[in-house]
Amino acid sequence: MLNPAWCPKTPKAIVALCLRVSFGLSLVFVGIAHYLTISAFRGMVADGLGVISILGSVWAYILPALMIVGGGLLVADKRRDIEAWATSVALGSIPAGMLLKSVVGGLSLADTMPAAINAFVWIILYLLVLRISCCTSGSCEKPGTVTM
Numbered sequence: 001m002l003n004p005a006w007c008p009k010t011p012k013a014i015v016a017l018c019l020r021v022s023f024g025l026s027l028v029f030v031g032i033a034h035y036l037t038i039s040a041f042r043g044m045v046a047d048g049l050g051v052i053s054i055l056g057s058v059w060a061y062i063l064p065a066l067m068i069v070g071g072g073l074l075v076a077d078k079r080r081d082i083e084a085w086a087t088s089v090a091l092g093s094i095p096a097g098m099l100l101k102s103v104v105g106g107l108s109l110a111d112t113m114p115a116a117i118n119a120f121v122w123i124i125l126y127l128l129v130l131r132i133s134c135c136t137s138g139s140c141e142k143p144g145t146v147t148m
C-alpha cells in the first residue's frame with residue numbers, strides 16, 4: 001500500500017507526478033539510446049561542425065550523461081538544482097548546436113531547423129513539468145507551497 005504522505009491526492013498533483021516521472025524516464029531512455037548507438041550518435045553530433053568537429057565528438061559523450069543524470073534526478077525528485085542544470089544544459093545545447101552547424105559548417109537551415117524545433121518542444125515541455133511539479137503532498141494551491 002502506498003504511503004498516504006507520498007501519494008498525491010488531487011488530480012493536479014497526480015498529473016504532476018506522472019508527467020514528472022514520464023519526462024524524467026524519457027530523458028533517461030534517450031540518453032541510454034544515444035550510448036547504445038554511440039558511434040553513429042558521435043558522427044551525427046560532429047557532422048557539420050567543420051574545424052570544431054572534435055568538440056562535437058566530445059559533446060556526444062557528455063550530452064547523454066547529462067540526460068541520464070537530469071532525468072534520473074527528476075524521477076527521484078532529488079537534488080532539483082543539479083537536475084535543472086543537467087537537463088537545461090543538455091536540452092539547451094541541442095538547438096544551439098544544430099544551428100551552429102548552419103553557421104560554421106555551412107549546413108542549410110532546412111537541415112538543422114527541424115532538430116532545433118524538436119529540442120525546443122522538449123524545452124517547453126520541461127518548463128511545463130517544472131511549473132506543475134510545484135505540487136507536493138497533494139497541494140497545488142501556490143507554486144512552492146509545501147503542506148504538512
